[in-house]
Amino acid sequence: MTDFFSVVGKQRAxxxxxxxxxxxxxxxxLLEAATHAPSAENTQPWVFVVVRDPETRARIGGITAAAxxxxxxxxxxxxxxxxxxxDVERGATGGVSEAPVLVVVAADTTNCVEAALAASIFPAIQxxxxxANAAGLGSALTTLPTFAGxxxxxxxxxxxxxxxxxxxxxxxxxxxxxxxxxxxxxxTHRERFGDRW
Numbered sequence: 001m002t003d004f005f006s007v008v009g010k011q012r013a014x015x016x017x018x019x020x021x022x023x024x025x026x027x028x029x030l031l032e033a034a035t036h037a038p039s040a041e042n043t044q045p046w047v048f049v050v051v052r053d054p055e056t057r058a059r060i061g062g063i064t065a066a067a068x069x070x071x072x073x074x075x076x077x078x079x080x081x082x083x084x085x086x087d088v089e090r091g092a093t094g095g096v097s098e099a100p101v102l103v104v105v106a107a108d109t110t111n112c113v114e115a116a117l118a119a120s121i122f123p124a125i126q127x128x129x130x131x132a133n134a135a136g137l138g139s140a141l142t143t144l145p146t147f148a149g150x151x152x153x154x155x156x157x158x159x160x161x162x163x164x165x166x167x168x169x170x171x172x173x174x175x176x177x178x179x180x181x182x183x184x185x186x187x188t189h190r191e192r193f194g195d196r197w
Contacts (some may be wrong), residue, residue, distance in 0.1 A: 015091025061097025099168030146194025
């Protein structure tokens with residue numbers, strides 16, 4: 001198994017996948033890692049829906065593409081370099097839904113206070129992303145399908161289960177380059193803001 005810092009250092013979004021299957025055993029191992037994340041008051045409000053059915057993945061892909069066309073692309077276009085924008089657009093308009101596994105990460109709103117819900121779900125998602133990376137798989141985090149409103153209906157989620165994100169998981173269609181990161185010294189201050197690291 002790859003050491004932790006190597007896994008973290010290579011983590012990046014994958015938006016293009018092969019059709020090579022991912023076993024239930026491996027998916028369960030990734031989800032087990034996700035459930036070892038911290039949560040407010042140890043409420044563990046996460047709920048995972050593992051979607052493999054091609055028709056359901058296509059429907060999720062459809063609402064993702066609609067959200068991208070509706071607001072996502074115009075929001076992202078001025079913020080992203082052309083190459084990154086094109087990669088995100090490819091993912092939003094079909095690449096993500098082509099992953100053999102979509103994990104819809106949702107939150108049970110009945111056992112966690114609203115103010116702590118996101119802070120209790122996103123660490124589990126990060127664990128899921130890192131675990132996929134450690135297993136040699138590609139993954140990404142997208143919230144676009146959660147804005148369409150149809151995701152709950154597609155998955156028959158009851159009203160108290162709120163979809164938070166979709167994580168596609170699969171074998172990358174090509175090599176993933178190193179992640180682009182600003183050096184930590186440019187983002188870190190010592191004691192007070194303005195005193196550089």
